[in-house]
Each structure stands twice: as structure tokens, then as C-alpha cells.
Amino acid sequence: MKFKPKFLSLLFLFYILFTSCDKIANSTRSNKFSDIDVNKVLSQNLTDLDSLGQAVSFQMEIKVPENNENEILMSDVIDSVWYVKLGDIPNDLLTDWARGLKFHKDRIFLMDGQKNEVFVFGIKGEHLYSLNAKGEGPGEFTRASSIAIDPFRDQLVVHDDRLSKLLYYTLQGEFIREHRVAYRFNDFEYVNDSIIAVDLNKTYNDHILEISNNQLVLVDTTWKVLAKGGAYNAAQEQKLFFTGDVFSRKGKELFYLRPFTYDIYRIDQDNLTPYCRIDFGNRTLPEETNFNFSEARDFWEEYPDYSYMVGNAHFLDDITYFEHLYEGSKTSHLFRSNNTGKLFHGRVNNDIYSLGFFQISTIIPEKNVLVSYLSSEEIYAKKKVILESNTASETLREMVSSTESTDNPVLIFYRLKTDY
Template identity: 25%
Template sequence: MRDPTKIDFENVKRLDTLISPRDLMEEVEFRVLSTPDSIKLTIAQKIIEFNDRVLVLDKKKNIIFVFDSQGKFLQLVGQKGEGPKEFNEVTDFAVNTQNSKLYIFSRPDFAIFEFDEKFEFSRKIKISDWAIQFDVLESGNFALYSFLVEGDDEYNISIYDISGKLLEKRMKFPRNDNYIPMDFSGFIQKGYYTYPRSSKIFQINEGENYDSLVYEVFFPNRIDEGEIFNYKNFLNFEREEQKSNILNSYEIGSHDEFICYYDFKTATNNGSTLGVRLKGGETFGHLNMKHGAMGKGDVYVKMFFIGPYNIPSYSKKYDAYYVISYIDAVSIYYEEILDDLNSGKVKDAALVEILENTSLEEPILMKFKLKPKL
């Protein structure tokens, strides 16, 4: 078992000026995602490229959009309803590249819905667990994650086989009546998971007694790991108490590449900021990279990297990341984005052309790879 990789956003290389997240990227592409006015894409929670199609889960609408390689809207996956082939919502989804199947998890239905490579319904798999996140493990088994489980269940992750048989449970979690669940901390991502409010990331080892601690993330004033099960401060709904100094969403690439959002609070800055670790080990966060605090961002931050929800999705097949402009942030920074455009601060000619000829209300897909080193 390897020692965990330490990702430190406190002790980073200081630079004369804050660099842009764009400076860490290569092979960058931009595409406008055209959608009908009746079903505009709002918040892209997860993005997967599958059989030359781009699938996007809309966090607000709980549906999956399908686009072609040029960004043209093709269809929605499945149908909402109460019929035998229909679901109440898309809570989460994942793809099994081994059998070219798409799986939708619908929390209200307590079921996983299977679709073939043409997005035709195949079957419905009933499960017995309430969950908020879903993934397909490398084994092909399903993992369902919940940080709010009723009864005396002490585990957050349930693993099912493709027939819907419960195989095992992972991630033991002490329960407390004061616990208030969050949707910006605690995740399962491609076989990795974090406890809510924790900055440690574990890898699931199916069939073994213990999971592996693989990453520890450090940033200013993070919550002490000994306090992550202390729920008293959850009773205070003020942002400073509930959402400060924690690890938000994250994505893990190849060779210990890592992207996350973390909340920080210092004397002069606070907010949710992007953190990046390159393959070569260089680390970039709010101390050396532009971020969302007032006056600290650029057009790339304002459009694509305002946390905590707009995390890029990584594709192992293409070794690339996908992120879609965050419409809520674009509306807030609308005038600033136009000022950056008019003053020549936008570096990519393709993005300049899009911004000059397309409404900012249209979602824009950014596909990129991270440089091995700066």
C-alpha cells in the first residue's frame, strides 16, 4: 500500500503575479452547446464523452442532455414519468466503457436504469438504498453514496452487482441527530471517496477489509480531521460556520493530477477557489493562481471555475477534462467578462470568436488537458 500523496495548497511556489488557470492547460477546445429555448442547460454537474457524444447532467433539471461532437443538441436520455421504462429524475449517471452501457440512478425510484450505446432503454435494476451519488467501479459494480441514511445503517457506500444484488458496504460513518447533510462536501468519484468536511480521499478496495488513503489535501485553516464528526456547528446556518475551510468537489486525473475546489478564509480573502496539482507535482491555488475573490479572477475563472459546483469532469479514455460555463456566474460577471473581451484579455481566439458572436446565455464547453508542468 502506497503512502498517501500530499497535495498542499498552503506551501506553493509564490509568483510575481497570480497566473490564470488557463496557463496550466494545453490542447484547449471550445464549443457552444446549442439547446432549445424550452430546455436550456443550467448547471452542468457531470460531463461524459461517450461514443462521440457529449452527455451532460443538468444539476437543476435532473436530466441528461446529449450533444454531438460539434455541440449540437441531439436528445435527452430517457423519459421522466411513472411508466415501467420511465424515471422520476436523473440523480446521477455513469458509463461502463467495458459493455458500452449508460446507467442512470433515480433516487425517488430506488432504481438504476440501463441504456445501450444508442441511448435506448434496456432494463430497470431495483436497489434498496437511498443515495445522492452514483458511480460505476472498474469492476463493473455499482457504488451508491449517501451521507444521510435512515435507521441504524453505519455505512455511506453500498456496492451492488449488475443484477442489483447488494455485495458489501463501505465507508463507516457515525450518525448523529444534529447532522445536516451538505451537497458541497463528501463525494464518490470513480472509486474514490471523501467523508463530508474531510480533506482525506480514499480509494475503494472491493472485497478487502480496508480502503486505501490515497490523498491528503492541505489548505489554510482546514477543518481538523478529528472534528469532521462534530456536528454542533451544523446547527448554525451562517456561511462562515457551515461552509468555510473545507474541501469541496474534486476530480482525479492520471499520474496524480488533481483538480478541486476548497473554501478558504484568510485576513484579506475568502471564498471557494480552484486548486490544481500537475503531473510534475507543482501545485496551484489561491496564493498563486487567479480565483473567485473580488478583483482576483479573470474571464476563465468567471466563466468556468467558480466553485464549488462547477468542477471539471475527467475522461480517462481521452485523458482530458470537460467543463461548461457556469450560467449563474456568467450573469453575475457579465459586464466584467465583456470588459475583459474588449480589452484583449481573452487569450484564446476560438473563445474570442464565440463571445463576439454568441449570447453569453449559451453554455460553452471547454475541453482541455493539463500541462505536465508549468
């Protein structure tokens, strides 16, 4: 059974549609930042990150093989697979679009990308509590746009882009405070106890000219902008807006990749340090790539012979993993041993008969584990075939036999081999 990127493509296209509609609505809305004092939002010594970290030396350089259609056997790169069913939620049910999946202090935090609400589970999948959209008053939000864990204060932070504010909670879900923010953004991660990396992506921030053409800013805990980077031409590039997760964490290290580029940087306090360069050779997008398209399909037709990354690589202790797009929305995967440099690259063949190899949502670096998820509807649709199979593992059979189409999604854990 070969992996087919149908799920990724649908999610990818839905995200394009969702963000495009959101941008149109916001571009026609009255300026909600009209009362903002820009001088209080920007540091007087605003650093340009793009002028820093331009050393030619990277700790890791990966030459990607030409053949994207090469077959990777899951048994070649994966040591074991196990599953965690997300438990029942009182009077509620998750959709199959989990975003912002995070692990911290034996808890699983995720944002439902369709409901725009936050759900918290125990490490075995038991539901602990939910943060539901309520309203526009103090301590309330209308939609969760992104979430982050502040590991230095053990807090869950929820961003509501529509109301332009952040809400802070204890890990037990108790509301602490809220903070209004003066610009739009897509995602955020804590660099340390005083600096936060913020992915502006290609959101509209025309009210602050200094950052209106940037995709990355570093801010302090009052959300004042200290540094900016990821420069782009907003006038031409805001039409085409699709991306993956641009941040990747390994312990205390935080990495950043600007979508459609190939150099990955580690964020060090107020600097970008070159870390990994991805080399696609002749399939590297031209330096002056045209992003002035209103539809992703038009971009794919313009650049059919190129490979590009829209999300960051995952740096585990022993393995580096990433996926990239080619020929439009086709997906190719790469696994690299950090010990030997050996590569596995291409399409994934599910020869070990797991639930498949789907879009990776997060990682557990020290355990060399990738984590994905799958809706119960898709699992239920395969139930009969799996239960009648002689090759399915007993763990998989037990999990599938107790899964109904109305259950919550299942998390899939892939422990990678480290000896190739």
C-alpha cells in the same frame, strides 16, 4: 480579471437548500421500502471497508501551503483553452446547472440538475437525444437524480431516487430495462464489470440498519450490498448535508473521498487502498468535528479557520488538481505536478482572458484536461467587453459573438501545462 467564486457559492447554497427540502419531504413520507426483504439486499458476508486499507503509506502526500489568498496566474498552469457550445435542443433549453457531466465514445452525457432530465450531445456539441421525465410507469422516471456510464456494457444508467429505481439505456438512448433498488443514494460509478461504488452520502436509510450510518457501499450488478464504509453518526450529522463529487476516475481507476476528510482511497474490487493524503496542517478539521447544524452558515461560523474538501481530487496523467473551501465558502485551488511535485495554490487570476476558471465538472485524464461549463446568460453579459478587448483570443471572440442569452451552456476545456 480575477476569478470570483460567486457561481460556486450560489450553486453550493442551492444544493444545500435542494437536498434539505428533499430530505424533509422524504422523512415525512410513508416508508416506500416497507415491502423490502433486507436479507435479499445485504450480502451474508458484508465487508467493513473502514477496517481495511488503513496502511500509513500513501502513494502521494500533498502538504497544502498556508496562504489561501495567494494568486495563481492561469498562464502559469494552463496551456490552452477552447470551447464547445452545446447545440439547440428541439422545444427545450438547458438550465445552467449541469450535473454528472461525462464523456464516453465521442458522446457528452449530462444531467440538468434543475430539470432533472438527461441530455446527450456529440463531441462537437450537437444535440443527439434527450431523456425526459414522463411518469411512474415501466420505463418512465419522474426525475433523474444521478447518472453513470457502464463502460463495460456501453450503457447509460439513470437513477430516479424518488421512485427508487434505475433505468438502463443503450448509448443511442434506447430503453433496455429497469431495476428497483432498496435504498437511497446520491451517486454511483462502476468499479469494474461486476462491482458498483455507491455514494449513499447522508441520505435516509433507516430501514436498513446495517448501512444507515454509512456513506459508501459497494454492490454487485443486482444492487446487493457487498461492503460498506464511510461510517458517520447519522443521528447527529444528517442535518448538515452538502457535498461535491466524491468519486473521481482516471482510466480504469476509481477514487473515493468522504467529504470533510483528507485521505483519498482507490477502490480496488472490494477494498479501499490508500492513495493520496491531503495535509492542511493546523487548518485540518478536528477529529471530533461537530456537524450537528441545520444551516451551513452555522458550521462556517463554528470553524472559520479551517480548510476542508467536500469533493474528490482530480488525478490526471501529469497533474493532480483539487479545490477546497476555507473561511466558510471561499474557494482555493491547488495544482500539483506529478513529475516534479511543484505546487501552485491559491485564488485564480484570469490573466489569459478566457471565460474564467469555474467549478470543474469532469476531466479527461490522459490529455491533462479539466472541463467546466458556463451559462450563455453569463457569457452574453460579458459579450460587449470581450469583443472590444484587445487581449481576447480570436477563438473566444468568435464563440462569444455568436452567443445569445437564450443559448445552451458552453463547455470550457482547460489543457494544463505539464512542465512546471
